[in-house]
Amino acid sequence: MFRWADTSVHGTTHICKPFFSSRNGREMQGCKPSTPGAGRAAHAYRGLTSPRRCGDGDCWRLSRAPPAARRAWGEAGARSMVRCGGALLRRYGNFIDDLRLYVRGGTGGMGYPRLGGEGGRGGDVWFVAQEGSTLKSIKARYPQKRFVAGTGANSSVKALKGEKGKDCEVHVPPGISVLDDDGKKIGELNGAGERFLAARGGLGGSLATNFLPCKGQRRIVHLDLKLIADVGLVGFPNAGKSSLLSKISQAKPEIANYAFTTIQPELGKIMYEDFKQILVADLPGLIEGAHQNKGRGHKFLKHVERTKHLLLVVDISGFQLSNKTQFRTAFETVLLLTKELELYNEELLTKPALLAINKMDLPCAKDNLNELMKQLQNPEDFLHLLEEEVIPENTVDFREIIPISTYTGEGIEELKACVRRSLDEEAEQENEEYRKKKLLLLHTSGEQMNKG
Numbered sequence: 001m002f003r004w005a006d007t008s009v010h011g012t013t014h015i016c017k018p019f020f021s022s023r024n025g026r027e028m029q030g031c032k033p034s035t036p037g038a039g040r041a042a043h044a045y046r047g048l049t050s051p052r053r054c055g056d057g058d059c060w061r062l063s064r065a066p067p068a069a070r071r072a073w074g075e076a077g078a079r080s081m082v083r084c085g086g087a088l089l090r091r092y093g094n095f096i097d098d099l100r101l102y103v104r105g106g107t108g109g110m111g112y113p114r115l116g117g118e119g120g121r122g123g124d125v126w127f128v129a130q131e132g133s134t135l136k137s138i139k140a141r142y143p144q145k146r147f148v149a150g151t152g153a154n155s156s157v158k159a160l161k162g163e164k165g166k167d168c169e170v171h172v173p174p175g176i177s178v179l180d181d182d183g184k185k186i187g188e189l190n191g192a193g194e195r196f197l198a199a200r201g202g203l204g205g206s207l208a209t210n211f212l213p214c215k216g217q218r219r220i221v222h223l224d225l226k227l228i229a230d231v232g233l234v235g236f237p238n239a240g241k242s243s244l245l246s247k248i249s250q251a252k253p254e255i256a257n258y259a260f261t262t263i264q265p266e267l268g269k270i271m272y273e274d275f276k277q278i279l280v281a282d283l284p285g286l287i288e289g290a291h292q293n294k295g296r297g298h299k300f301l302k303h304v305e306r307t308k309h310l311l312l313v314v315d316i317s318g319f320q321l322s323n324k325t326q327f328r329t330a331f332e333t334v335l336l337l338t339k340e341l342e343l344y345n346e347e348l349l350t351k352p353a354l355l356a357i358n359k360m361d362l363p364c365a366k367d368n369l370n371e372l373m374k375q376l377q378n379p380e381d382f383l384h385l386l387e388e389e390v391i392p393e394n395t396v397d398f399r400e401i402i403p404i405s406t407y408t409g410e411g412i413e414e415l416k417a418c419v420r421r422s423l424d425e426e427a428e429q430e431n432e433e434y435r436k437k438k439l440l441l442l443h444t445s446g447e448q449m450n451k452g
């Protein structure tokens with residue numbers, strides 16, 4: 001259940017209780033913010049949140065916040081004043097995670113009717129997973145995006161059985177799903193060296209075909225890339241995911257105080273003293289409705305599918321995309337993120353998950369954290385205040401909740417340790433299951449041999 005890591009904020013380990021939702025009759029975890037969503041108090045509360053650049057180019061400017069909020073926000077807020085720019089005008093970077101290709105197997109060779117010779121089979125088109133390969137490099141090298149294998153050799157007096165046409169091998173990055181033109185998955189390439197037959201060559205001419213060759217298989221396929229990482233950073237825009245990645249790894253992602261700074265996934269490695277490395281993927285921010293592809297949600301959510309662990313990152317001061325959208329408290333953002341994951345693919349909620357509560361250096365953070373804690377401990381007291389649309393059907397079972405600040409470094413070491421512990425536990429569990437399966441297999445094969 002929810003477990004708070006030791007932090008310099010609290011200095012204690014705190015166990016939060018799960019709660020029972022009367023709404024859907026399921027066990028839930030979470031809380032309801034006591035701050036109402038409207039009115040003067042809420043306005044002040046909102047004013048304490050980081051002013052940010054909104055989706056449509058407007059800003060929640062600090063100057064609009066009430067004076068009390070501005071005072072409370074103080075320097076930290078001023079430091080992270082909104083920067084309005086043309087970021088949203090940028091394309092989705094030059095990172096490519098979907099490529100449409102035409103593939104055709106080679107035509108078979110002609111048969112030799114007089115001597116009953118058989119033409120060679122056409123070559124095949126193969127996709128071969130190779131480390132270092134990218135969809136971008138495929139596009140750059142083969143702008144036509146057409147892959148045709150060689151034609152089989154004709155049967156001749158010298159060689160009655162014609163030679164097979166040359167195979168065409170396309171090197172693709174590991175983590176590829178191959179889809180047909182209707183979007184149906186026809187193959188997967190996860191590890192380096194794995195191969196997928198994309199188009200089979202046609203048979204050579206023989207007696208059965210009146211010595212006429214057959215054409216090779218032809219089709220349109222999509223290569224859909226999903227990042228494979230140990231941990232995926234999931235959160236609303238501006239929560240500090242990229243800041244966190246830059247703090248725990250050598251990666252240098254772009255960091256800025258506006259939504260959608262990260263427009264393409266970025267990878268970083270956490271290096272531990274014993275040389276263990278954990279691959280972390282910084283994913284672009286999600287917004288409400290991401291599961292319906294709002295804010296390019298599908299493009300980003302699909303990467304979550306292949307990460308082993310989820311690390312949800314939320315801003316303790318809450319989130320508001322623009323002054324036209326509703327303000328969401330830290331707890332509401334947790335629920336909303338859960339909901340987006342659940343609606344996109346329910347299985348995502350079965351992944352081991354951790355929760356990082358960021359921006360603990362803000363003046364309002366400790367109060368908000370205490371409030372959040374109260375809500376987490378007695379959620380049933382607050383749940384009825386939440387809007388229906390915020391509450392997910394299921395919940396993420398957070399292994400640990402860690403308050404952090406990427407500015408001061410608070411909680412960062414604890415977070416790294418928690419990530420390591422969680423991955424190690426999972427690996428141990430997988431090993432145990434593998435051992436059990438092997439033992440069972442040995443046992444049953446031994447019994448069969450005894451019977452024989």
Ligand SMILES: Nc1nc2c(ncn2[C@@H]2O[C@H](COP(=O)(O)OP(=O)(O)OP(=O)(O)O)[C@@H](O)[C@H]2O)c(=O)[nH]1
Pocket residue numbers: 076080235236237238239240241242243244254255256257258259260261262263283284285286358359360361362404405406407408
């Ligand atoms: N006060 C404070 N600000 C922070 C902290 N971490 C990040 N920020 C600020 O929050 C803003 C957003 O940080 P990013 O790391 O770009 O956030 P993100 O989640 O990657 O945002 P997107 O890429 O848009 O999804 C930046 O101005 C950061 O400087 C923190 O611990 N404390």
Ligand SMILES: [Mg+2]
Pocket residue numbers: 241242243253254255261262282284285
């Ligand atoms: Mg980012």
